[in-house]
């Protein structure tokens with residue numbers, strides 16, 4: 153159920169409707185839009201008794217939302233969600249969603265301070281706003297490198313301060329979630345955890361953006377239901393990411409399902425990125441598929457970059473070289489305007505200050 157408020161409804165009227173929903177034993181989710189505020193109702197098993205909701209002051213109408221996912225749906229919020237990262241002392245303002253094409257780049261894993269700093273310099277020079285690096289790694293083999301943990305988070309905090317890049321890193325379980333929430337700007341929930349419902353709910357209790365990767369065989373509805381888990385707990389800052397799904401094709405690691413981008417955009421207001429690195433698993437396929445991602449209208453690209461991929465402790469074969477990253481930025485910058493977007497290259501605050509000295 154959804155309560156649509158009148159355009160001129162006051163904050164007090166919105167609050168009164170929320171209080172009424174709470175007193176009915178449900179949870180209100182006020183979602184302000186450009187024209188009006190809509191209040192999603194969750195916590196009900198079946199149909200919500202409309203009670204006197206329709207009569208409350210400031211209410212335009214009460215609508216039934218037919219989709220399984222409610223808060224993630226465009227029925228509840230018509231306009232695109234834009235995740236804002238306000239400017240800080242070290243980082244310029246950034247956004248994910250809306251007109252800007254966001255770029256999140258960096259190594260699969262943080263392997264050492266030197267490795268992370270060298271790659272961060274390349275990522276910042278290319279003008280990306282976000283640096284990615286795994287601290288806690290989901291590995292198929294228990295004998296493979298599992299990540300540097302807290303030490304990696306500390307290194308990335310230094311990178312943020314030095315280069316003005318925001319940090320995106322994966323939380324693997326409930327323990328690492330707390331650490332990641334403390335140190336990172338965006339919490340990544342990986343493909344293998346897309347249906348780890350307790351982790352999703354815990355991330356929903358936080359007030360930090362969550363980058364949710366699509367599961368290896370998740371349908372669009374399952375993907376959005378996982379986003380809904382996070383949102384149902386009050387965290388509406390969810391960024392989706394298509395990272396390839398399992399198919400019979402064996403020429404690539406996974407199959408990049410590009411058509412999920414317009415399919416998501418039709419039914420959901422949440423931003424959706426594409427990850428051509430995990431989707432293809434092969435360096436020579438990453439640039440063409442990044443171009444395709446920009447062309448299909450994705451809200452951004454997540455890409456693995458390494459200065460010595462042959463020595464990388466994880467995902468070396470799919471990590472692109474620094475020169476390829478620069479080329480990717482140039483290419484997607486040219487494609488972006490064709491689909492009504494813009495790649496805003498960021499001049500890091502720290503670098504801008506250094507140049508000004």
Ligand code: PEP
Pocket residue numbers: 260286290341342343344365395430
């Ligand atoms: C990653 O981003 O390095 C990663 C492990 O991604 P995914 O969960 O998509 O496999």
Ligand code: MN
Pocket residue numbers: 260261430456466467
């Ligand atoms: Mn990886």
